[in-house]
Amino acid sequence: MSVQKPWFLYLIECADGSIYTGIAVDVAARYAAHCNGTGARYTRSHAPVKLLGFEAHPDRSLASKAEYRIKKLSAGEKRQFAAGLCPLVES
Numbered sequence: 001m002s003v004q005k006p007w008f009l010y011l012i013e014c015a016d017g018s019i020y021t022g023i024a025v026d027v028a029a030r031y032a033a034h035c036n037g038t039g040a041r042y043t044r045s046h047a048p049v050k051l052l053g054f055e056a057h058p059d060r061s062l063a064s065k066a067e068y069r070i071k072k073l074s075a076g077e078k079r080q081f082a083a084g085l086c087p088l089v090e091s
Contacts, residue, residue: 004059005025006056007023007025007056007062008023008056009021009066010023010027010053010054011070011081012043012049012052013048013051015046015048018046019082020040021070021071022039022040023057034048052079052082053082054085054086055085055086
C-alpha cells in the first residue's frame with residue numbers, strides 16, 4: 001500500500017505587490033523554481049519577493065479546488081488569508 005503525498009497550496013508576494021497562488025508537492029523546490037525563472041510564466045514577469053505561506057491538502061484535487069477559491073480573492077484578501085498559513089522555515 002502506497003502512502004499518498006500531500007499537495008500544498010502556497011502564496012508568493014511579487015515585487016509589484018501582486019500575490020501569486022499555486023500548488024505543489026514540494027513548496028521549497030517550487031518557490032526556488034519561481035525565483036530562478038523556471039516557475040510559472042507569471043512569476044517570470046512579476047519577480048517573487050517572499051513566500052507568504054502554505055497549507056497542506058490530502059490530494060491534488062482538493063489543493064486545486066483551494067487554489068481556485070483563493071485565486072478569486074483580492075490581493076488584500078489573499079494577504080489576510082496568508083497571515084493564517086504556515087510560513088516556510090528557512091534554514
